[in-house]
Amino acid sequence: MITLPDASPQQPSIASAGAYLRSISGAQRLTLCGAGLAGVLWMGTQAAIPLVVGNTVDAGLVRGNRSDLVLGCLLLLGLCVAAAVTSVVRHRFSVSNWLLAALRTQQLIGHHVADHGLTVASRTTTGEVMQAAGTDATRFADLMDMVARGTGALVSFIAVTVYLLRIDVTVGLFVVIGLPLLAACSIVLVRPLQTRQSRHRTAEGELTSLGADTVAGLRVLRGIGGEQQFTDRYAERSQEVRRAGVVVAGLQALLEAAQVLLPGLFLAGLTWLAAHGVLTGRLSVGDLVTVYAVTAFLRLPLETATGVLAMWVRSRVAAGRIIAVLEQKSPPEDVVAGVALPGSPSELVDPGSGLRVRPGQLTALVSARPETGIEITDRFVRLSSVGPSPTWGGVALAEIAADEVRRRILLSDAEPWLFTGTLREQIDPASAFTDAEVLAAVRTAAAEDVLAGLPDGLTATVGERGRDFSGGQRQRLALARAVLLASRPEVQVLILVEPTSAVDAHTEARIAERLSRARSGETTLVVTASPLLLEGCDHVVLLEDGRVIAEGTHRQLLRSDARYRDVVVREDSPLEVLS
Structure with a gap:
């Protein structure tokens, strides 16, 4: 047989x-x-x-x-x-x-x-x-x-x-x-x-x-x-x-x-x-x-x-x-024996671009070409080997096993992936959190309306790839999952790539305020050009041609850098007057 x-x-x-x-x-x-x-x-x-x-x-x-x-x-x-x-x-x-x-x-x-x-x-x-x-x-x-x-x-x-x-x-x-x-x-x-x-x-x-x-x-x-x-x-x-x-x-x-x-x-x-x-x-x-x-x-x-x-x-x-x-393979892992990631909050550095993610702060990465920011985040979690290896607390990430890097640095990609199963399984795949913790993450992502619209709540069945939800709803559920998983003790850095690109301005404003409060004191990197998200960030970095060209708060850069204004200011944005 x-x-x-x-x-x-x-x-x-x-x-x-x-x-x-x-x-x-x-x-x-x-x-x-x-x-x-x-x-x-x-x-x-x-x-x-x-x-x-x-x-x-x-x-x-x-x-x-x-x-x-x-x-x-x-x-x-x-x-x-x-x-x-x-x-x-x-x-x-x-x-x-x-x-x-x-x-x-x-x-x-x-x-x-x-x-x-x-x-x-x-x-x-x-x-x-x-x-x-x-x-x-x-x-x-x-x-x-x-x-x-x-x-x-x-x-x-x-x-x-x-x-x-x-x-x-x-x-x-x-x-x-x-x-x-x-x-x-x-x-x-x-x-x-x-x-x-x-x-x-x-x-x-x-x-x-x-x-x-x-x-x-x-x-x-x-x-x-x-x-x-x-x-x-x-x-x-x-x-x-x-x-x-x-x-x-x-x-x-x-x-x-x-x-x-x-x-x-x-x-x-x-x-x-x-x-x-x-x-x-x-x-x-x-x-x-x-x-x-x-x-x-x-x-x-x-x-x-x-x-x-x-x-x-x-x-x-x-x-x-x-x-x-x-033949399309992720870069090989060259692990050096005895090398370990830092145990305390440390600065995450990308030598190729000059980006420095400060520990305990909510940092935003702004670029006219979003794919440039994505390339950097991929290097941070060892999904790309293009350019020099980033360092964390002086330790080259290329010298650490990829599984260990990804256990400590959590990346939420721009594509909001959902799978067949219950709604709770989408947010808490390993069933490691209480209902109260799951609901708190849902609120941080401003996804209460998604939950309220389902008769069975967290036990509601999610169809293949979440096709029953809109793009914005899938994105908020994916954000809730990222925020919840980032609360685990071993996760030291959360990276979010365009987390609100598919939601309306009012929902985005709620997410910005709640995310800033939820991640206060935690190392977080957000790749975005949304003024509403940028307003709540502790530190903002502007990229051009793959290199850091300006840093500061959102309001400082609005006043001092025309290139920054060209990237982030929307015609209907109330923050445009600050320029």
């Missing part, structure tokens, strides 16, 4: 598409060997039938030996039964190989995304990940399914060729030379097909990403009346994918037509040679029957060979796409 999926899948080589194929094949070599043996027996019994038929005709009919005729018929019956039994065994092995390859690849991608999710998300589109785990994993599995038939086709072809050479050298040489020429012609057609399939696969991934983004932002699109624009865009990209698919289909049709035409011409020539051999006396009637029967049989290994070749092309393209996902 094979347990699926594998509890601990072997990490494959991702040096190249071929290396990945070899790694996955090696992980299931036992079932592949079983499939190959079953395939040889299955196709070998079918290859033996024409040979037995020819010998039976010569011995039983031409020479009139009844015992040989009966023996030949019984042998044919045995071969038919053996072919049926081995076919069942081969099919079971083939299905097992398909499932093992597909599920192992999907499991590897799932584990990889779980371990390196932020890095994968920043470098690879959602569509590419979905296509790799869905379409590409099954295309690669199709090649594993073909191992049994491919091995049987190769062995039976060699056996039939040797037998034909014994019957007649001319017929045997025709087979030995003709079949490699057929394979070469198939390769000529397959190479452009591989290129076109790769382009079509890329277009499919881009279209899937566009669809996923559109669905994710459907609520916003309806609010701004942008549904038609995105519908037209999706339709245009769909037509591009369709046109690429038509080109691929044309080449695929040409290859499939060649798979019928070229073997047909080959088999017609083989039949003519055999008939001519009978007329000249080089072949017996039984030999002629054998050649005719072999001619019919050879269609199977020929079609199998071209099918394996096509599967090989598709699997290499698929493996390349899978590797593109698996």
